[in-house]
Amino acid sequence: MTIRSTLLAPTGIAGALAGLFEHGMPFRLTAYDGSAAGDVDSAIRVHLVRERGLAYILTAPGDLGMARAYVMGDLELEGVHPGDPYDLLVLAMSRFTLRMPSPVELVQLLRALGISHLLPPPVPALEHAPRWRRLVDGAMHSKARDAEAIHHHYDVSNRFYELVLGPSMTYTCACYPTADATLEEAQAFKYDLVCRKLGLRPGMRLLDVGCGWGGMVRHAVTHYGVTAIGVTLSREQATWGQEAVKADGLDDRAEIRHQDYRDVAEGEFDAISSIGLTEHIGVRNYPSYFGFLRDKLVPGGRLLNHCITRPDNRLTRTGAFIDRYVFPDGELTGSGKIITEIQDCGLEVRHEENLREHYAMTCRAWARNLAAHWDECVAEAGEQTARVWGLYLAGCSRGFEINDIQLHQVLAVKPREDGSVDFPLRPDWLS
Template sequence: MTSTIDRPRDTAAGSGPGRVTIGQALEQLMARGMPFRFSAYDGSTAGPADAPIHLRLLNERGLSYLVTAPGDLGMARAYVRGDLEIEGVHPGNPYDALVHLQNNLKLRIPSPAEALRLARSIGLSHFVPPEPPVQEALPRWRRLLEGYRHSRTRDAEAIHHHYDVSNRFYEMVLGPSMTYTCACFPSEDATLEQAQTFKYDLVARKLDLKPGMRLLDVGCGWGGMVRHAAREYGVRVIGVTLSREQATYGQAAVERDGLADLAEVRFGDYREIAETGFDAISSIGLTEHIGVRNYASYFSFLRDRLVPGGRLLNHCITRADNSSRATTGPFIDRYVFPDGELTGSGRIITAMQDVGLEVRHEENLREHYALTLKGWCENLEDNWDECVDEVGIGTAKVWGLYMAGSRLGFERNEIQLHQVLGVKPDEQGRSGFPLRPTWLS
């Protein structure tokens, strides 16, 4: 039996007088020609036959996705659902296709009259939005039913959407370190695992960890920093994550490594940590999830858990400026980080200073995140069949698209990764810092 999405309709593109094919309609929207090969289910083609990228639109549902959500969201919907195929790249690592499209694709905005003519030509029935793929989160306005943005309930749901996918899937993509944050490569030939270990050690050295100290690691993921600090520096560590899957995995890893006398991974919100008197706090990849308007309460909360002279290391993705909107684009918001917000490092530094933390050092690791994402994409490609078996083809495609696109964003300075190191001065304003940074020696 033929499905409705594949069965031709009388309203299909190019089916009546004066109509144009889908390929012709797409060509008319190009400001400087077609940079890729295109073919559609109506038999039309466009673009050079020898183009390095070939996009195939397979059915009417895919067309409806494209015209009802122009831009990256519509393309993502069609691609994830299997209605749009990209030939010439592996779905686990579509980086080359994204580079080619960003370098060469430029759309023009048609006049209202032209837009109406094109809409009628391809068929007005295609402007009814299909059901989005199951991997897509609810739009922001519908998430209000789960609570206000960055309420504990809504934050928990957002974290569950992204992190509680499959621990086995993350093992295959992230590698043995199970570290889902930017690595720091000590050299260009370092492996991803070496770079993740170096990153954890860099954080530990910036915090000046010593045996017997107490460390709080908020947003601890699968417990990589928790275990590194306990094993290598002999500190007592509490890690906390809103992902139940991460907490279960992390605590089991702590016990497996014989570190239960020093380390603990808890499932819960960082705001539920009642203990105080920590010598150091690490926040690696959490700030993106808390909301810019919550920075004051966030850094105040962490400050109040530090002893005088205690250090805080904040590691997070940032924008290249401090004035762009904080909310992420539609694809990232619906498929990757619901309710995620990014801003410039200047706003993070300001927020830390305004609650009484003294900022002593900051650095931008954006090139390191591009290399990290390259490694993750290669892992996904190498383990593609098993990843698809684990989470399904749609979710695997989301990850390939997201990681390859993010790599490009870091390379082109659209997004950055900043580590900001602060200290809680004592009553006399003393920081306890030496004259020169010890972690640079």
Template structure:
């Protein structure tokens, strides 16, 4: 294919040159050019040159996110609190191709070499990895605290609107397709309690406890004395207030602290619900060693975390790393179980709940849409948009088995191999 590099392309024409199968959506640009089907259910509008510069300097999800979050790119046909249909369309039908060198030169010349200078990122974006490295190695205590602060210390009221009354920011377990989100979150906590075989008078340590949902559930429904720890000051404050409101102070406590600083030992059980994603693969050994050393012989450990459908160590994508979970890392369940086994824990049961997380995210998006106006009183429009595309995109990833959610249940057996374990799982009844 020959290309006349002297011809100046419109923005829509330049975008079309990069598509294998054409545009699956309607595209409108600030230079007046348009592309894609007129009757497409989704319209994408590029409003200004800053948005174009974002797209040119960070091709892919990061550039799209920057333009969208900053308001330089609009989506018509979906609510910003739940752009799921737009994500499905783009991820299913958007196919890029690599143009020839002359074509690429023509595209860049048409769009303007000046747009290859990156604009400042939106204020909602976290520092790049090289800047974070100035705080020390990944997953040291200071850097972990900053990463957690970026995501969780936003607004407790905003989280109440999105997560619902349970204030639970982890995968629910839906007993039926008709179950509500709140029913499913109750079932999740109860399933964890049953898997741990919690009994009145026992002691439970819940690391990465969030707003204390598991802490309160175990204390209230199982009579267990529970300590929860979180690196988010906002979460700890909210959780302690809720514990007092429910009259559970004698049994439940949430502390603002790193789990690695917990000095108490001899717990009957340990739960970790949604923490492993933050600790780093290189720290799996010390993480499971901590749990092994803090649970009594015969005690059970339940690890609940997002996983990959393979066992290759991978950081999260650019958008997730800069806007959602800085320094997050995911791996497969095989790597999780190996790490637990290698420190002497006996893995007894593994369960994949990925469809449940897709349903959970659907519920959170519905909550955000329903409470959109109130949510904007708590956070910036850009922050709310981040949550919409993050949750909708994650829902799609769980549906497509690009990511999974696993429970790994282990026990600290005694020297003779006695695990005090039933012949068959007793948590299903």
């Protein structure tokens, strides 16, 4: 069998790079050497500004090299907003894939582009170290290493998050009651859904692990009359959240702590919510995690676990871009694995649902906020951080749309010795 080479006569840098795309390049690519390739009529154009960007692309093939070049300003976009490059990501994730050149093609490519571009430039300052170098912060998912990973992503700037997340300051999947609901309505509906699933009533005690800026705590205390403790590894979140608790006049019944969930000494909680934390704890730690939460519940108490999942139940570490720039040490698996571990620790699973379409809509809303407040976001956190967020939100939104990732809520209860759990015969949170 003869394999036809597509790189025998590259027409400049753009032509050589275009040859790496298996199904053609559906946007227009131009390069600093004056070359061009791709769809002439495309409204989306990508320009390679300088040689350093080419070195990034060649020394880290795939999304990491492209991200480095974009974050450093070596790739510029036309036809999409840097805060919301969704249309470009739709093309990138749907209509073409990068292929590995054959050895002959690789030699020809390097001759055309220059061997010097195999020397990797310094990586962007905000890029997290590769996994193997993070051992200085401790073993995977040690307390110290988890704290550093959370600090990397969540302690950017509370003002930046206010601009992107909106007034709810909620950085987890919303639940849209209708297709035309606003982001704020959807976030409030999500919190209320969790409260109803947990069966909260006045006088109950709630623990919210991975509480972020305290949205769940404040909603539950305000609307359901519980007392609540929220814990987060982000000092910035804890400071903001506790100030919000005081501003709402809830500090006699609510507390937001800067604390590892493993250090919570209190017990006898009637309900526990874990919204967006499981992604950070490591799949191998699920047994100890769910066992710890089980032991914090009273008999008959409920647990609601809400987290990003995969369509299958294999362990999947996040890709290079997400791992280095967004969620260091993040791991995902399927809802089946989560349900298995919850059951194996002695809790009874009573309900689960997939909200992946809701998370696609949530990410799109955050991206629109980022684009609308672009100049202020750049001034607050820097253009490199803003560019990372634009790529991240667009890519995640598309990932949820095409079922590459999902979002599951799993509701469980700690049975009493006689097996009773005080559940309604039919789910009363659906009414």
